[in-house]
Amino acid sequence: MSDVGDGTLVVHAGLPDPVPGEPFLPGPVFAAPYHLDPEQGPAAAENGYGRPDNPTRRALEAAIGELEGGTVRAFATGQAAITALLLSVLRSGDTVAIPADGYFTVRAFAEGTLRDLGVSTVLVPTAGPYPSFEGVRLVLLETPANPGLDVCDLAELARLAHSAGALVAVDNTTATPLGQRPLAFGMDLVVASGTKALTGHSDVLLGYVAGNNEDLMAKVTTWRAQTGGTPGAFDCWLAHRSLATLDLRLARQTANAAAVAALLADRDDVTGLRWPGLQSDPSYDIASVQMRRIPGIVSFDLGSAERVARFLAASELVFAATSFGGLHTTADRRAQWGDDTPPGFVRLSCGIEDASDLVADLSAALDAA
Numbered sequence: 001m002s003d004v005g006d007g008t009l010v011v012h013a014g015l016p017d018p019v020p021g022e023p024f025l026p027g028p029v030f031a032a033p034y035h036l037d038p039e040q041g042p043a044a045a046e047n048g049y050g051r052p053d054n055p056t057r058r059a060l061e062a063a064i065g066e067l068e069g070g071t072v073r074a075f076a077t078g079q080a081a082i083t084a085l086l087l088s089v090l091r092s093g094d095t096v097a098i099p100a101d102g103y104f105t106v107r108a109f110a111e112g113t114l115r116d117l118g119v120s121t122v123l124v125p126t127a128g129p130y131p132s133f134e135g136v137r138l139v140l141l142e143t144p145a146n147p148g149l150d151v152c153d154l155a156e157l158a159r160l161a162h163s164a165g166a167l168v169a170v171d172n173t174t175a176t177p178l179g180q181r182p183l184a185f186g187m188d189l190v191v192a193s194g195t196k197a198l199t200g201h202s203d204v205l206l207g208y209v210a211g212n213n214e215d216l217m218a219k220v221t222t223w224r225a226q227t228g229g230t231p232g233a234f235d236c237w238l239a240h241r242s243l244a245t246l247d248l249r250l251a252r253q254t255a256n257a258a259a260v261a262a263l264l265a266d267r268d269d270v271t272g273l274r275w276p277g278l279q280s281d282p283s284y285d286i287a288s289v290q291m292r293r294i295p296g297i298v299s300f301d302l303g304s305a306e307r308v309a310r311f312l313a314a315s316e317l318v319f320a321a322t323s324f325g326g327l328h329t330t331a332d333r334r335a336q337w338g339d340d341t342p343p344g345f346v347r348l349s350c351g352i353e354d355a356s357d358l359v360a361d362l363s364a365a366l367d368a369a
């Protein structure tokens with residue numbers, strides 16, 4: 001569907017043509033093997049075996065593909081998608097550039113498994129300065145970076161990477177494809193966790209790789225078929241069902257984040273406030289030209305683990321939880337997971353509650369803490 005608004009796009013994405021008596025979104029197809037034609041075998045039908053073939057998964061992939069503007073392969077988790085990208089592209093002797101301030105499990109994977117396989121890693125700060133990418137096989141970016149919310153210029157980094165002969169990919173988890181469409185900025189591939197705002201109900205783990213380069217997508221598809229990191233049919237169906245409200249959920253989350261950021265900016269007991277939608281934020285300039293909407297995530301520092309604990313205990317609306325992008329407002333002290341952040345650093349994910357209630361609850365909880 002082209003030339004429609006985001007709300008229309010997500011409601012219709014990946015749906016089959018109407019068939020009288022059938023549901024709008026067909027239910028999950030649970031199958032390991034499917035019936036085969038006795039003579040022609042797997043050549044006769046689209047579905048032969050569940051690892052490579054599932055119609056519920058294909059419908060979800062078609063839907064996300066409409067949002068990203070590319071071919072999509074869904075994975076069981078975001079990490080399954082990211083490691084599929086890394087391991088299907090990188091070979092012994094290669095160098096990969098990854099964000100110094102991005103999702104911490106990616107750094108751990110690079111510094112463990114990739115190093116053991118003979119792949120060297122260069123850590124690159126999302127906001128720069130950027131090293132030369134000469135001799136680098138793949139540049140993986142993440143923007144806005146989780147959890148620090150720095151933003152990089154996608155078109156500029158695509159140019160820098162390509163002129164050095166490197167492939168370039170971006171983790172689009174935080175923005176979602178309604179926040180930015182990285183393939184349109186020249187990225188070779190997009191990876192993302194669908195566990196966060198994309199599905200947004202805190203009940204599904206999902207990941208995907210998207211791209212328009214047929215060779216690269218064929219490698220990713222083969223990787224998935226051979227290593228088996230596919231999502232189950234029920235999770236694909238839940239994810240597809242959840243996509244229809246993405247525009248509404250993001251709109252409310254962004255509005256809530258704007259209200260929360262304004263509240264926090266006014267308090268002198270909160271430091272290090274980051275929200276790329278604030279005019280004073282270091283990411284503001286690039287985010288406002290590159291992104292179609294600003295995510296509902298705000299980060300800040302409360303000074304100590306103890307103060308974060310008091311804040312969480314005092315709040316009636318903010319759940320202590322990791323992950324982000326869900327319906328419920330949640331806050332996570334990242335250092336408790338081993339992420340490289342100060343002890344009082346909090347990533348707050350705004351849900352879809354009423355802004356006035358959130359602001360009142362947050363101010364009271366901060367006063368009490």
Ligand SMILES: *Cc1c(COP(=O)(O)O)cnc(C)c1O
Pocket residue numbers: 077078079080082103142146171173174192193194195196205206207
């Ligand atoms: C959560 C996250 C991942 C990993 O996703 P899972 O679905 O938890 O495996 C990767 N990248 C970013 C930016 C994330 O926030």
